[in-house]
Amino acid sequence: MEQHNRFWRIALLSLPLGVFGLFVIWPLFSSFYYSFTNWNGFDANYSYVGFDNFAKIATDRLFLQAAVNTTIWMIAAIVLPTALGLMLALLLDSRVAGARVFKSIFYLPICLSAVIVGQIWTWIYQPDWGLLNTVITQATGEKFKYAWLAKPDTALWSVIVAWSWQQTGLSMVIYLAGLTAIPGDLLEVCEIEGASPWQRFRRVVLPLLAPSTVVVVALSVINSLKGFDILYIMTGGGPFNSSDTLAMHMYNESFKKYLMGYGSAISVVLFLIALAIIGLYFRQLRKVDRIYG
Amino acid sequence: MADTLPRTRFNPWPATVFTVLCVLAVLFLLPTVGVLLSSIKTTREISMGQLWSAPASLFLGNFTEVLGNPAVHRYFLNTLLVTLPATAVSITLGALAGYVFAKLPFRGSNALFLVIVAGMFFPPQVILVPLFRLFNGLGLIDTLWPVIIVHSALGLPICVLMMRNFFATVPNALREAAIMEGASEWQVLTRVVLPLSLPALAVLATLQFTWIWNDFLWPLIFTQSDTKRTIMIGIVNLKGQYSVAWGVQGALSLVASLPTLLVFLFFQRFFIKGMTMGAVKG
Numbered sequence A: 001m002e003q004h005n006r007f008w009r010i011a012l013l014s015l016p017l018g019v020f021g022l023f024v025i026w027p028l029f030s031s032f033y034y035s036f037t038n039w040n041g042f043d044a045n046y047s048y049v050g051f052d053n054f055a056k057i058a059t060d061r062l063f064l065q066a067a068v069n070t071t072i073w074m075i076a077a078i079v080l081p082t083a084l085g086l087m088l089a090l091l092l093d094s095r096v097a098g099a100r101v102f103k104s105i106f107y108l109p110i111c112l113s114a115v116i117v118g119q120i121w122t123w124i125y126q127p128d129w130g131l132l133n134t135v136i137t138q139a140t141g142e143k144f145k146y147a148w149l150a151k152p153d154t155a156l157w158s159v160i161v162a163w164s165w166q167q168t169g170l171s172m173v174i175y176l177a178g179l180t181a182i183p184g185d186l187l188e189v190c191e192i193e194g195a196s197p198w199q200r201f202r203r204v205v206l207p208l209l210a211p212s213t214v215v216v217v218a219l220s221v222i223n224s225l226k227g228f229d230i231l232y233i234m235t236g237g238g239p240f241n242s243s244d245t246l247a248m249h250m251y252n253e254s255f256k257k258y259l260m261g262y263g264s265a266i267s268v269v270l271f272l273i274a275l276a277i278i279g280l281y282f283r284q285l286r287k288v289d290r291i292y293g
Numbered sequence B: 001m002a003d004t005l006p007r008t009r010f011n012p013w014p015a016t017v018f019t020v021l022c023v024l025a026v027l028f029l030l031p032t033v034g035v036l037l038s039s040i041k042t043t044r045e046i047s048m049g050q051l052w053s054a055p056a057s058l059f060l061g062n063f064t065e066v067l068g069n070p071a072v073h074r075y076f077l078n079t080l081l082v083t084l085p086a087t088a089v090s091i092t093l094g095a096l097a098g099y100v101f102a103k104l105p106f107r108g109s110n111a112l113f114l115v116i117v118a119g120m121f122f123p124p125q126v127i128l129v130p131l132f133r134l135f136n137g138l139g140l141i142d143t144l145w146p147v148i149i150v151h152s153a154l155g156l157p158i159c160v161l162m163m164r165n166f167f168a169t170v171p172n173a174l175r176e177a178a179i180m181e182g183a184s185e186w187q188v189l190t191r192v193v194l195p196l197s198l199p200a201l202a203v204l205a206t207l208q209f210t211w212i213w214n215d216f217l218w219p220l221i222f223t224q225s226d227t228k229r230t231i232m233i234g235i236v237n238l239k240g241q242y243s244v245a246w247g248v249q250g251a252l253s254l255v256a257s258l259p260t261l262l263v264f265l266f267f268q269r270f271f272i273k274g275m276t277m278g279a280v281k282g
Helices: A002-034 A052-059 A061-092 A099-111 A114-124 A131-140 A155-180 A184-192 A197-208 A210-226 A229-234 A246-256 A260-292 B014-039 B043-050 B061-067 B070-103 B109-121 B124-137 B145-154 B156-168 B172-180 B185-196 B198-214 B217-222 B231-241 B246-281
Strands: none
Touching: A002 A260, A002 B070, A002 B109, A002 B124, A002 B145, A002 B156, A002 B185, A052 A260, A061 A099, A061 A155, A061 A210, A061 A246, A061 B014, A099 A155, A099 B014, A099 B246, A114 A131, A114 A155, A114 A229, A114 B014, A114 B198, A114 B231, A114 B246, A131 B014, A155 A210, A155 A229, A155 B246, A184 A197, A197 A210, A210 A246, A210 A260, A229 A246, A246 A260, A246 B124, A260 B109, A260 B124, B014 B246, B043 B246, B061 B246, B070 B109, B070 B145, B070 B156, B070 B185, B070 B198, B070 B231, B070 B246, B109 B156, B124 B145, B124 B217, B145 B156, B145 B217, B156 B198, B172 B185, B185 B198, B198 B246, B217 B231, B231 B246
């Protein structure tokens, strides 16, 4: 029997593991290797440069800018889609009429491509006839003309808002799943005992949603680290790199400047950041499991 | 008794909640409505600041322009040629591995499973350069092959996760009985377990189709000539051609999103289930 099982394990696993190993795991380790070289993307010859690429990272002004922007993006990702998603979930969980239609509306952006989302929001920010400037013009009575995506002060935030619009639906459904697990009787008892709505939310609902919060926050942070397509469409990292992120910087150095060795070094840093976040996530998940599981 | 009473949820003010939701829904829909409106307006109307007002008449010229453009046909065909095989392959491979993890566990199989699932969380930039070099060496740059292959491989984490979790709910007694009857593991998988797993397959098919259809990064890296581009890259390419033809751009976005919108409309249940399952279990 054991021999039978072993045969089938190998027979069934070899293809998926082969594909995963060859096209995901092996490239991952290769990235580490290339990060110590000066490969330019074309030449067969390249040389080993030791820690030069990592030393360059430490002094690269654009890298620093991208790192700061990625951090801003992450913090905004924790606040915006999470808070909005929680609010929507709470509103929808209250047996309101048409909850299913509302849910679909808030969820719809998730199935759109980042390219489309980027385009839609580029139009909202369009200086001449964009929705945002039109609304401001009508509210103030003066012709308002501001190029949101072309100004270093607002470019990054404008993209983050567009991105949050798309991500909120995801946070919402995860919170909704968490909310349905909270027994109605419990809230009823609290009400009978005289707990105010705020107390019920703060002391009962929110603590019981802790597992969902861990998932939502982790997902938002991880997705913010992947933020590339929408940025590429809306600002391309500009103006003057003011909306560059690490993912964008890595792409630019590797595929625009063809500094693939240096790009690999950036991707190694990106990998380590992701690894740290995922480690933290699994630890929190286990902690929450112990308390509420 | 408890069933007959309406459950008290966290809702002190039902009318207020409904109003707030309506306002939020309108705000949320605005961007999408803008694209819809633009697609039925002339460029002249839009550049005169008429995009966000109700349309005076239905203008279909943008759609005839988009649907009559041979480049759009090619982008669509390329996207289908990538999306369909990559979806099928990733789910098939996910089912094979998921079956072993659920029904034939071995020492270290849980760790291996975790390593695969963790792949879901890493930014794709981490493997960009080596994959470019690999496919460049194989002479496959500027073909659709690398896009298909990479999507098949990167789909594995979610597919393995979902299939293993679903297979785990199929009773072991079923497999043992079939084996007693003389069935091979392959027959158990294809004749017994998979037919029971149609919901999981539906979830994965909707998720994978949507993600791969919408993808931008991999075709950007691996394809170069216009004849090999997929639709999402195509939209960006055509921006030059229709630089201020906003209405045509709107119609193009709409047409490009149509397949995923249809999938969302008809399989929303599976879609949402997949998103939450993937997120929560991961």
